[in-house]
Amino acid sequence: MGKSCEIKLLGAAPSHFVNRVQFVLNLKSIEYEFIDENLNCKSELLLTSNPVHKKVPVLIHANKPPILESLIIIEYLDEVYHDIHPILPSDPLERAHNRFWANYIDTKYFALFEELRRTPGQEGKKEVKKQLDEASELLEEVFVKSSNGKAYFGGDDVGYIDVVLGCFLAWIKFVEKLNKFKIFDEVRTPKLLEWTNRIWSHEALKDAICGSEALTNHYAMLQIKKP
Structure with a gap:
């Protein structure tokens, strides 16, 4: 995706945890920049964005603090973009x-x-x-x-x-x-x-x-x- 996107996703293609974030982004038609991480040689961006676990996925939304853990990320996306394909029920x-x-x-x-x-x-x-x-x-x-x-x-x-x-x-x-x-x-x-x-x-x-x-x-x- 274009580098002008306000959403960046740090991930690795074989990770189903990363894939689920991509799935939600696609469902909601949200443009994002995918930053492919080499998990054998993690980038400084990943290490500083997730200093506790040093794992993907990491979502960076504009200038906000990084959002970590796939379930937390997809719930965040569902709350921020709640008008487009909600994935959690309202009840x-x-x-x-x-x-x-x-x-x-x-x-x-x-x-x-x-x-x-x-x-x-x-x-x-x-x-x-x-x-x-x-x-x-x-x-x-x-x-x-x-x-x-x-x-x-x-x-x-x-x-x-x-x-x-x-x-x-x-x-x-x-x-x-x-x-x-x-x-x-x-x-x-x-x-x-x-x-x-x-x-x-x-x-x-x-x-x-x-x-x-x-x-x-x-x-x-x-x-x-x-x-």
Whole structure:
């Protein structure tokens, strides 16, 4: 994007946390400048913008202090640009419900993928896969209740949980191929499988997801760093 944009996003293409911010920016048709960070050699801008965690994403909006953490960033964008494609529901109880499941996805569901990556041996991985199946079935129930028979977690259009989980789909597909098993399938999670196909083709998501080569390279880097 043009350098005159008042919004700058510090990120790295293989990060689904970065991708979810890009997804929201696209949904709201907000122009921004993407600053691609080399996570093996972090820029001074990143280190000074996020001195605590030194991680992406970081959103810089005009001359305001940097905004950190993907969920905080997308909620900030939703509040500032609330008239354009709101992603959080207006009802306080529904917002609380959305935030609970977003936290579950980030702290519990994604953690199982990291555990699968770190777990040696097929027997150990088999147990993690079982936990992933159970967690995916739970998310299937959440989708059925949240969508109320409509296309997305958010109902008729993409909402908060759609953004949070949707931007992890590239990694889910990568993990499925690598480990030769299905995370979402027709028997256990038929509605989520339909949702996956639907959101994967969403115009606002296409530019926010990196290709398989970048994921492969990033995964190889993670494996090298694995303790």
